[in-house]
Amino acid sequence: MDFAEDLIMIGQRAKNAARKLAFTGTETKNKALLAMAQALLDNQDAILEANVLDITAAEEKGLKKSLINRLRLTSAGIADISNAIKEVVGLPDPVGGGELWKRPNGLVIQKTMVPLGVVAMIYEARPNVTVDAAALCLKSGNACILRGGSEAIESNKVLARVISEAAEQNGIPEGAIQLIPKTDRAYALQLMRMNKYIDVIIPRGGAGLIRTVVENSTVPVIETGTGVCHAYVDLDADYEKAVSVVFNAKTQKPGVCNALETLLVHEAVAEEYLPMIGKKFKAYGVEIRGCDRVRKILDYAVPATEEDWSTEYLDLIISVKVVNSIDEALDHIYTYSTKHSETIITENYTASQRFLNEIDAAAVYVNASTRFTDGGRFGFGAEIGISTQKLHARGPMALPELTTIKYIVYGNGHIVE
Incomplete structure (x- = not known):
């Protein structure tokens, strides 16, 4: 047969x-x-x-x-x-x-x-x-x-x-x-x-x-x-939340579709924030692939290529970019998102609402890890998959x-x- x-x-x-x-x-x-x-x-x-x-x-x-x-x-x-x-x-x-x-x-x-x-x-x-x-x-x-x-x-x-x-x-x-x-x-x-x-x-x-x-x-x-998931650390982010949420989204279970793959950081907070999250990533063994501005702040980051922005690593690797504004962050996500899960870390209500309204994805978060995109964590029981x-x-x-x-x-x- x-x-x-x-x-x-x-x-x-x-x-x-x-x-x-x-x-x-x-x-x-x-x-x-x-x-x-x-x-x-x-x-x-x-x-x-x-x-x-x-x-x-x-x-x-x-x-x-x-x-x-x-x-x-x-x-x-x-x-x-x-x-x-x-x-x-x-x-x-x-x-x-x-x-x-x-x-x-x-x-x-x-x-x-x-x-x-x-x-x-x-x-x-x-x-x-x-x-x-x-x-x-x-x-x-x-x-x-x-x-x-x-x-x-x-x-x-x-x-x-x-x-x-x-x-x-x-x-x-x-x-x-x-x-x-x-x-x-x-x-x-x-x-x-x-x-x-x-x-x-x-x-x-x-x-x-x-x-x-x-x-x-x-x-x-x-x-x-697939999940090329982004986190955007805004001008008005709480640093403690930004470190905790981003680290969790990347490392809690890196081999799954709702894990973080790209981090975008507003230029106004990059000098202070990047060394904080960079230290945690480095200690945990996360490879950082950064733009030129990131590499000036984190000398251990390796250069990011165009391909990195659209890559679902499913591994302890993250691409990081410094952006000039929330507009640039939204444009970047629009260009490279797989419409799975995206999050903004901010204390600014107006910025959070812009992000929620303008991002086209199955799940959009404010001050929370993308790892929550899951049937069980949403209260649905087991899931058969995440539809994008x-x-x-x-x-x-x-x-x-x-x-x-x-x-x-x-x-x-x-x-x-």
């Missing part, structure tokens, strides 16, 4: 499962989710053993330390993934309900929410995405087809098996959670063209992966974007974004005259 036949079978099972999931009750879905959460804990040893295989292979390939850290699972990490599922259980079911109104002619119309159907995820590296995606899709009544990267394939196989078995044993139809066990590029390309079986594809990973899916898919795509497009979802995508609209119309022999 070739890969195309393999995928058709997976697609058929998913479509059949989605038909049943669409009217599966909240109680059944929550029971299955709780069983999935417990199954992760019960199978912790098998999951960790598989993860060791992935980590070893990654180290042998010489992958970056930041990528290996994203791959690594621990007992505490598995507990966190399990707890994330439990948080999804506690969230409202997004399916059903909706506004109801009566027309003058007596027709009653209801706008209700229904599942998208079959959701395909193509993603890289982090094995927790396997569980997060499956949990969110199940709660919102969608079947999911998961295609993870080769770096985490052994971990993903065990995770998918454990949670799918637990779900099926608790009332969820077979085929609702499926992992493609092969990482060949041909499987991914074929998946992108399976309009007959798949309703939407969500890519989650680096710029190359997202671009490949957007350019090759005939299935509708919800584009989760404008249709049909934007920002952290959780349960509501995995549904669409259906209009239900009640008549009594009504006809159009």
Whole structure:
């Protein structure tokens, strides 16, 4: 059996499962989710053993330390993934309900929410995405087809098996959670063209992966974007806040899309502020790539190139530029932003409102770290990704974004005259 036949079978099972999931009750879905959460804990040893295989292979390939850290699972990490599922259980079911109104002619119309159907995820590296995606899709009544990267394939196989078995044993139809066990590029390309079986594809990973899916898919795509995230330290910034927020945004978890990549500093505060943040970055091992004005203040900074301003490092590297005004900062962000997350550090209300109003991004902050752009931190539970497009979802995508609209119309022999 070739890969195309393999995928058709997976697609058929998913479509059949989605038909049943669409009217599966909240109680059944929550029971299955709780069983999935417990199954992760019960199978912790098998999951960790598989993860060791992935980590070893990654180290042998010489992958970056930041990528290996994203791959690594621990007992505490598995507990966190399990707890994330439990948080999804506690969230409202997004399916059903909706506004109801009566027309003058007596027709009653209801706008209700229904599942998208079959959701395909193509993603890289982090094995927790396997569980997060499956949990969110199940709660919102969608079947999911998961295609993870080769770096985490052994971990993903065990995770998918454990949670799918637990779900099926608790009332969820077979085929609702499926992992493609092969990482060949041909499987991914074929998946992108399976309009007959798949309703939407969500890519989650680096710029190359997202671009490949957007350019090759005939299935509708919800584009989760790369994060060239900026912080602008304004003329009226509080230095203590500016150091704390910027350092956190860059170093708390540098290998993720909401980590800070570019720092812009107003020239009026550069002489005082840059040595303060520079000292912390240097001590932590962050490489600073600066413009000429930055390098005159921080002699250990290396020259920034044009390419640096548009680079998502996902590493302990940051590009830094001194700007003449908030206008120059806004222009720079407009030019290089990937429309993910941007923050201003200022005590000036007018400046903060300009920034909020003029920046076009999924999340815009005042005096807060970009690392907050996350479904869990926004109170949505686990997330399926951060959308940087404008249709049909934007920002952290959780349960509501995995549904669409259906209009239900009640008549009594009504006809159009």
